[in-house]
Amino acid sequence: MATDYILFIHGVNTRDRREEPTYAKQLIGHINRLIGDSYNLKPIPLYWGDVNIQSEQDLMSKVAHADGCWHQLWFKNTRQNAILHFMGDAALYISRSVGSKIVEALRIQIEQGLESASKGDRLHLVTHSWGTFILFDILFAARWNDTTIPGHESAMAIRRCFDGLEPNPEEGVRLASIHTMASPIAIFSLLDIVKGENQALMPELTVNQAEQRASHDITPKLKQLVANLSQKQDSNKLPWRNYLHPADPVAWPLDPLIYSLVDGLKQDIEIKDIISKLTFVESLMQPFSHTALPMLLYGGQAHESYLNSVQVAQEIVLTIQQSGE
Numbered sequence: 001m002a003t004d005y006i007l008f009i010h011g012v013n014t015r016d017r018r019e020e021p022t023y024a025k026q027l028i029g030h031i032n033r034l035i036g037d038s039y040n041l042k043p044i045p046l047y048w049g050d051v052n053i054q055s056e057q058d059l060m061s062k063v064a065h066a067d068g069c070w071h072q073l074w075f076k077n078t079r080q081n082a083i084l085h086f087m088g089d090a091a092l093y094i095s096r097s098v099g100s101k102i103v104e105a106l107r108i109q110i111e112q113g114l115e116s117a118s119k120g121d122r123l124h125l126v127t128h129s130w131g132t133f134i135l136f137d138i139l140f141a142a143r144w145n146d147t148t149i150p151g152h153e154s155a156m157a158i159r160r161c162f163d164g165l166e167p168n169p170e171e172g173v174r175l176a177s178i179h180t181m182a183s184p185i186a187i188f189s190l191l192d193i194v195k196g197e198n199q200a201l202m203p204e205l206t207v208n209q210a211e212q213r214a215s216h217d218i219t220p221k222l223k224q225l226v227a228n229l230s231q232k233q234d235s236n237k238l239p240w241r242n243y244l245h246p247a248d249p250v251a252w253p254l255d256p257l258i259y260s261l262v263d264g265l266k267q268d269i270e271i272k273d274i275i276s277k278l279t280f281v282e283s284l285m286q287p288f289s290h291t292a293l294p295m296l297l298y299g300g301q302a303h304e305s306y307l308n309s310v311q312v313a314q315e316i317v318l319t320i321q322q323s324g325e
Helices: 025-035 053-063 076-094 098-112 130-140 154-159 185-191 196-199 205-214 218-233 259-262 281-284 293-307 310-323
Strands: 003-009 041-048 120-128 172-183 239-246 269-275
Touching: 003 025, 003 098, 003 130, 003 281, 025 172, 025 293, 025 310, 041 310, 053 076, 076 098, 076 130, 076 269, 098 130, 098 154, 120 130, 120 310, 130 154, 130 185, 172 310, 185 239, 185 259, 218 239, 239 310, 259 269, 269 310
Parallel strands: 003 041, 003 120, 120 172, 172 239, 239 269
Antiparallel strands: none
């Protein structure tokens, strides 16, 4: 029996505490209960939440000293926790030094999780928030192609785990579905300055010039992976489900954005935006959805809601079942 590997990666907790290594436990439990015994599942919850702690603590020790103005500011707890976690993790990952440490930590976990995988197995990605950008950046961004930078070898080792992706496109496990929760990809698509719809504006760029100008652009490698998979899947489209809670300010739609970013992707990917069902209390706030009140009250809770959602689990199970047919 083939194994369905489910690779989870967490984002940044927008509340007072960081994600714990057990962040995917509830969602994994829902999936296992729904799918039954007819499938061989192996969840791989990746964890990188502790890599940035020391750097952020160093920052706070310099900012919050007794002689400074830190103690005169409002919302200190929110600044030190939610905002620093979210913005700090983003800045630190983009940096070479800390970013390479995250890549190395993920390489070890991915290789260990997939060490028993074989060619007939399938891989499903379940990414949350900033974790989506991290994983997609490692898999597809040109900035990791530089052989002289820290993290290059680890990034290439992770890519070798995916069938259809260079540097060894014939190795690795076949990607069977993508599930993005609270995805910020729409915002980070602004980094795409030379591909998709903008390519016609710069037809004189060579491939090397394009990579230098858009080192964080994920679209060329993403298109390559999907095209390689399409050749092996008898024209079946790769299912991509994008989950959005109405009160989550980080979540953005991807349909039809992904198709416009990567020319020709529509023939190989079936992307669907899925809106979370509101609870009774949340539905009471709907008349005020045009104001900031629901975001202040439920924004953080909504951003974390996918990881314990039966609705998300049901959709993941459905794609697993369809990929095994």
